[in-house]
Amino acid sequence: MTDVIRILLVEDDEDDYYLTADYLSQCEEPRFKITWVTNSADALSVLKRQSFDLCLLDYILGAENAIDVLEVLKSNQITLPVVILTGQSDSKVDEMVMRAGAADYLTKSEIETPRFMRTMRYAMVRREIENERIERHKVEQKNKAKDKFLAHLGHELRTPLTSILGYTELLLDEKQNMEMEQELSIIHSNGKHLLSLLNDMLDMSKIMANKLELTPKEVNLTGFLTDLHALMGLAAKDKGLKLDLIAQSEIPEHITTDPTRLRQVLINLLSNAIKFTDSGTIRVYVETIKPLRESEPEMLLFKVEDSGIGMPKNKLASIFQPFEQIEDVMRANHGGAGLGLAISRELVHKMGGEIHVDSVFGKGSVFSFTINPGDISGEPREELKLDRTCTRENDKLTLHVSGRVLIVDDLREIRRLTGHLVSQCHATVAYAENGVKALEAVLEAEKDQRPFHLVLMDIHMPVMNGIDALKAIRRHNCNVAVVAVTAASRKGLKQSLLDEGFDGVIGKPIDRFELTGVLDRYLIRTAGPAPSNDHEKERAHNHEISTKKSQKVLIIEDDQDAAELIQLLIVHEGHDVIIANTGTDALNTLKRNVFDIILMDLTLPDYHGYDLANDINALQSGAKLVVVSGNEPEPERMEELGISGALLKPVSKDDLTNLFADS
Incomplete structure (x- = not known):
């Protein structure tokens, strides 16, 4: 409740005005400020210029009554608590004004009684509750609008990235373009960088909206770490660095966690270590941590240690905040939106752990985090062995x-x-x-x-x-x-x-x-x-390999460039492709042709993909229907509509190869 309560008194009797004003002026807590008008027209004029916390409204105002005034306020979309004052009690009047939207109903003889002040307070409390509800609704609407905007932005950015990355991959595969390989590789790597920034932005928006969910499953820890070492070892080798993965204790054979999100955290930390280290070795340590109390779970600890540029001590507190980058790093032109560590922190928290950093400027950093690996008390323990070093040669293998x-x-x-x-x-x-x-x-x-x-x-x-x-x-x-x-x-x-x-x-x-x-x-x-x-x-x-079985494919995509690229990639695989740019065109095409696979964008000018899926199933239920979208599709809706799978834009040649390999 505010320190000074602003009251609009609508009263045509001067004596009643003075009586009310005199009583309210004697109140020490809360304090009141009264504005007096005598009719609905003046009340409406004042309400349009000023804001008030409460309105005291006389039931009879000359030729008007309180119900007429309440209607005027309602028609002008003015909302504030209104307490009706009348000369005598009448249950029928009480019921009418309450139905008309009044907050309460009092006789004028009650103005100097405790009931009057209680009524004022209750009306104000209800006003605050209503204001909080309105504010929550506004925030919810803003969040919905933001989510809708981000979903649209994701779709709009992923669609052109499909063309940029796809056509670049095709050009890189052509031998006659070897002279431009360096330039094409720069286009491709920068396109992938844009995609990474987009994914970070969308992940952060899900985290801020508390909509990011984990999908825990049983994970073979040795296999998981070996795959991670193989992937990131290549990136380290490209920069002349060595990557070591060391278990400081025997590790459980299996853990329960979301492998995609755990991999995302480790890749974020390793990518930063590689980015900010010019020479030397990057080490990843893993070990189990015994709980201090029997009721607490055994945790899994990861450490990523580099010998890179390090960070000043006074900057460490801010690096896990979204959009934060250390100035020295920015000047070094290492890029990034400053979201990777913020996302990693939130993911680690969702996996039941904490993340910390120790760093010495000019000497390197150590990022450590824990996760809850589930109940591993009965899991066999084994040593982590990575006997093979991750190597890659420039020349292709000679075996044919x-x-x-x-x-x-x-x-x-x-x-x-x-x-x-x-x-x-x-x-x-x-x-x-x-x-x-x-x-x-x-x-x-x-x-x-x-x-x-x-x-x-x-x-x-x-x-x-x-x-x-x-x-x-x-x-x-x-x-x-x-x-x-x-x-x-x-x-x-x-x-x-x-x-x-x-x-x-x-x-x-x-x-x-x-x-x-x-x-x-x-x-x-x-x-x-x-x-x-x-x-x-x-x-x-x-053992001769016969020609692949040609399949008939329908692409439903309103972006002509993206549609033509996907068509080109599929035609190279030996399949027959038709493009439809709208849902209506697609349905007409389906009436004339039978398809094996239908690739459908979710956002079309005349249909939403989920609505179109019903019509497609009615025409050709035997076709394999696959969503191609700039946003993560809804698994429940896909299952409900019989959609076989989904490809997230930008769609690559490998995505389509995998799709047809499974068909």
């Missing part, structure tokens, strides 16, 4: 083989990295993200008489793990060679996997030359374009 390889791994980046190595040996590559998808791909390939010659199968995956997938493949009498890929290093594991029926075992991170040996063993070696001898020719003929 012919054959079809299915790469199965739940981590998209590792699928791509392995696929890149296999492609260097000229084998044809397909992908699957779990054991179920791998089984479907193998059976479909057998049915189409274009079987895979080798499956590289990760062991630890969601939905169906590698061992169960192998057993399922063998139950269907498929004799394709299946080689296990694992980061686990416990004694006897290799032999146990061979006993399960795997044809071979290779470790993570994948050694390129060990992989070459596997490819040479199970695929057909060729000396360049043609087999080297008659025996090789016969083997190549027996």
Whole structure:
């Protein structure tokens, strides 16, 4: 309640005005300031110029009454608590004015009684409650408007990024553009940087709106860390740095956490360490921390240590704040929006831990954070072994083989990295993200008489793990060679996997030359374009890969550039593509053609994608419907509408390759 309560008294009797004003002036707490008018016209005029906390309104004002005045205030959208004053009590009048919107009803004889002051206070309290409700509503509406704007902005930025990154990838793949490779790589890397900034901004908006949710699952910790080392080791090597990953205690075989968000935090910290370190070694330490009390969980501690430029002590308190960057860093032109550490802090908090930093300016920094790994009391403990160093040579592998390889791994980046190595040996590559998808791909390939010659199968995956997938493949009498890929290093594991029926075992991170040996063993070696001898020719003929089954694809996308790029990428895969720029065009096209796959943008000029999905299903329920959007789609709506999957813009060549490999 305010220190001085501003009251508008609407009263046509001067004696009653003085009586009311005299009583209110004697009050020490709260204090009142009265403005007096005698009719509704003057009341309305004053209310348009000034703001008041409360209105005292006489029931009879000459030819008017309080109900007429309340109607005038309501029609002019003036809202404030109004207490009606009348000469005598009348229950019917009481009921009428309350229905008309009055806050309360008093007789004038009660002005000098305690009830009058209580009524004033209650009216003010109700006013404050209503103001708080209105303010909350305004904040909610602003947040909704902000969320809608950010969703629209994300879509509008992702769509042109699809064209920028996609066409650059196509140009980089063309041999005749080798002279422009450096320039094209700069365009591509800056496009990826823009995408990273956009993702950070959208993540931060979700965090600020408390809408960012984690998806915990069981994670094989050794495999997770090995994959991380393989990915970030390449980035460190590009800058001439060494990346070490060290376990300071035996670590649990499995933990329960959101692997995507944990990976995001570690990649943020490692990317910063690489960015701000010019020479030396970056070390990642991991260990379990025993709780101080029995009721507390055992925690997992990570430390990222670099020997880079470091930070002044007086700047450390602000680095986890959104949009904060240290001035010396900004002057060094390292870029970024200053969101990575703020996002990391919020993600760590959601994973049940805390994040801290120690730094010495000019000598380096140590970022440490904990997470709750779930109940790991019964988990086997193992040493972390990363025997292989992460290497990458500039020259391509010299092995030249012919054959079809299915790469199965739940981590998209590792699928791509392995696929890149296999492609260097000229084998044809397909992908699957779990054991179920791998089984479907193998059976479909057998049915189409274009079987895979080798499956590289990760062991630890969601939905169906590698061992169960192998057993399922063998139950269907498929004799394709299946080689296990694992980061686990416990004694006897290799032999146990061979006993399960795997044809071979290779470790993570994948050694390129060990992989070459596997490819040479199970695929057909060729000396360049043609087999080297008659025996090789016969083997190549027996394992000949038939042309991929062409599929009919409909792209529903209102951005012409993005649609044409996706069309070009799919046509290169040997498929037939038609473009529709609106929902109406798409439905008309569906009436004339039958499609295998439909790629649908969610934001169209005449339809929302979810509404269009219903009409598409009514026309062609057998088609595989995939959302292509600038925003994360709603999983519940997708399942409800029978949408098979989603691609987030910008759509890359690898995204589409994976999509058709699973189709």
